[in-house]
Amino acid sequence: MKRGIAKIFCIIGISIFLHTVYSALQHRKYLRLTDQPFEGVPFDIVVECIISLFLFAWGIINSQFLIPIKASTHLAKKSFDSYDYRPNFTVFNHRGKYLNEILNK
Amino acid sequence: MSEMLMLTSSDSIEIYRYEEKIRNSGRSFNWVLVRDTLRFLRKSKIRKSNLVSKYGLKLVTQYLNKLDDQEGYDTIEQVIIACLDCGDETNPKKLLEQLKSKFGKDSVRVQRIQALCYESNNQLAEALQIFESILKKYPSDALSMKRQVAIFKGQGNLNKAIQVLNAYLQIYMCDLEAWLELSSFHISYLSYSTALYCLEEVLLNAPINFVFYIKYAETLYCLGGSENYNSAIQYYTHSLELNSPTEMDKLDHPPTFLPAIYGIIMSIYSMCEEGHPLKESQLKLMEWAQNNLLIITKKYSSNDKLNLVKHFIDSTDIFNKD
Numbered sequence: 001m002k003r004g005i006a007k008i009f010c011i012i013g014i015s016i017f018l019h020t021v022y023s024a025l026q027h028r029k030y031l032r033l034t035d036q037p038f039e040g041v042p043f044d045i046v047v048e049c050i051i052s053l054f055l056f057a058w059g060i061i062n063s064q065f066l067i068p069i070k071a072s073t074h075l076a077k078k079s080f081d082s083y084d085y086r087p088n089f090t091v092f093n094h095r096g097k098y099l100n101e102i103l104n105k
Numbered sequence: 106m107s108e109m110l111m112l113t114s115s116d117s118i119e120i121y122r123y124e125e126k127i128r129n130s131g132r133s134f135n136w137v138l139v140r141d142t143l144r145f146l147r148k149s150k151i152r153k154s155n156l157v158s159k160y161g162l163k164l165v166t167q168y169l170n171k172l173d174d175q176e177g178y179d180t181i182e183q184v185i186i187a188c189l190d191c192g193d194e195t196n197p198k199k200l201l202e203q204l205k206s207k208f209g210k211d212s213v214r215v216q217r218i219q220a221l222c223y224e225s226n227n228q229l230a231e232a233l234q235i236f237e238s239i240l241k242k243y244p245s246d247a248l249s250m251k252r253q254v255a256i257f258k259g260q261g262n263l264n265k266a267i268q269v270l271n272a273y274l275q276i277y278m279c280d281l282e283a284w285l286e287l288s289s290f291h292i293s294y295l296s297y298s299t300a301l302y303c304l305e306e307v308l309l310n311a312p313i314n315f316v317f318y319i320k321y322a323e324t325l326y327c328l329g330g331s332e333n334y335n336s337a338i339q340y341y342t343h344s345l346e347l348n349s350p351t352e353m354d355k356l357d358h359p360p361t362f363l364p365a366i367y368g369i370i371m372s373i374y375s376m377c378e379e380g381h382p383l384k385e386s387q388l389k390l391m392e393w394a395q396n397n398l399l400i401i402t403k404k405y406s407s408n409d410k411l412n413l414v415k416h417f418i419d420s421t422d423i424f425n426k427d
Contacts, residue, residue: 072313072347076361077115078149083316085152086282088251090190091259092225096154097192103155 006062013056020049115358116149124153127160134160136168143180157187162196178204185218189225197222213239217248229256247277254286263290281310288324297328318344319364326372331381334372338387341368350397359405366401369394374421383423391423 023045031038123142130138139160146153161184169177181204185197201222204215216235223232233256236249243249250273257266270287277283288303304321311317322340325333344365373391377383395418402414 070347070349072315075314075316076348077358078316078361079117079151080316080361080364082116082150083285083314085150086286087150087152088248088282089255089258089286090186091255092189092221093227093259096190100155100158100191100193104159 003063006059008059009055010059010063013052013054013059016048016052016055020045020052023048116151118358120145120149120151120153124156127156134163134167136164136171139164140172140176140180143183144176147179147183152190154187154190157184158191158193158196161187165200178207182214182218186221189221192225194222194226197225213243213246213249217252220252224252224256224259229260232256245276247273247280251283254283258290263293266290278306279310281307284310288320292324292327297324300324301328313347315344315348315362315365318347319368322365322368322372326368326375329375331376331379334376334379334381337372338369338376338390341365341372342390360401363398363401366394366398370398370418370421374423377423388424395422 024041027042027045028038120142123138123145126138127135127142143157143161143164146157161180164172165177165181165184169181172180181200185200188197188200201215201218204212204218208215210216216239220232220235223229223235233253236253236256239246239249250269254266254270254273257263257269267287267290270283270290274280274283274287284303284306288300288307291297291300291303301321301324304317304324307317308321318340322337322344325337325340342365345362348362348365350360350362369390373383373387373394376387398414398418399411402411
């Protein structure tokens with residue numbers, strides 16, 4: 001239910017934002033026609049824009065399940081033994097020689 | 106397939122797939138596949154010397170010109186070390202000559218490989234001499250110092266190895282691998298409290314890696330005593346927190362937190378054996394661990410193993426005993 005409402009808020013937020021864009025363009029066109037200098041966007045358009053931002057932000061956060069970001073997920077893919085393998089400290093007097101003979105038969 | 110079940114991580118599953126593919130390619134030699142396999146092995150730090158020496162040797166002797174220049178020489182180094190690991194002495198010499206003609210005899214890396222050859226040939230004095238001469242020239246050469254430690258370790262002279270490694274760690278304090286090595290030396294001397302100190306350094310270096318928490322907890326468990334069991338449980342659970350079992354269904358590989366679950370069961374059981382009173386939360390944890398252990402074994406392994414696990418749980422059960 002909440003997610004449905006949030007989705008609707010998302011859509012409303014986007015449409016309000018599009019409306020602000022349209023009205024800002026309209027305002028500039030009006031200024032050009034009446035030969036006035038452009039000094040900034042009118043206050044009501046700014047407020048509308050901010051409202052649309054908050055609506056959209058609230059909507060997008062609540063319209064889906066958020067998954068926690070973990071720093072350690074990539075570590076879980078490694079095998080436990082690979083942390084015990086220290087390549088700089090390998091020694092060569094081990095059973096590898098004999099195992100290799102058996103394996104290559 | 107039965108071999109597949111023993112694998113515990115996506116890395117090892119991937120390397121298993123590579124191996125299958127290579128073995129199935131039969132007589133025709135698929136050099137792209139072998140190159141990718143070797144590349145993957147270099148990246149993931151898995152030790153598969155047999156595979157590398159068997160197929161990599163063919164790659165570097167017959168297909169070297171097809172490899173990238175930089176990668177080619179990396180691969181040669183990898184193959185040399187793998188061959189030495191397998192007790193092969195003639196092929197590494199040939200490859201080493203190739204490296205010498207390319208980089209010259211004075212290259213430190215080539216000298217180091219030369220020393221490795223001596224080492225595997227059991228000419229330890231020569232190897233040590235090479236490392237000493239490198240260190241005289243470049244006193245901060247970390248790899249040569251580490252190899253010196255490895256030589257003493259290979260001789261079985263652990264005292265000397267610990268001494269050299271300590272000297273090394275005073276310079277390179279944030280070398281994780283070296284701290285792990287030092288802890289393993291101390292563990293083989295059964296001086297767990299010193300090993301704990303080394304593992305603490307490792308933990309400080311890699312605080313998000315769940316494996317080292319398990320290692321630390323295991324060492325604590327080995328020390329014994331109800332206080333240590335208690336803190337071992339804490340470290341095990343922290344490792345579970347980092348490698349979370351809550352999203353188990355979404356994993357694309359078997360879970361890697363089983364050591365922590367076994368550890369929890371064993372430490373709580375040992376605490377109970379010592380007559381230490383258990384908290385409510387610990388009892389809950391025990392129940393959770395037993396259930397999850399069963400679920401995971403049911404999902405990922407055969408019936409024989411399930412029986413073993415059931416026996417394990419029965420023999421460490423604290424609920425029915427009192």
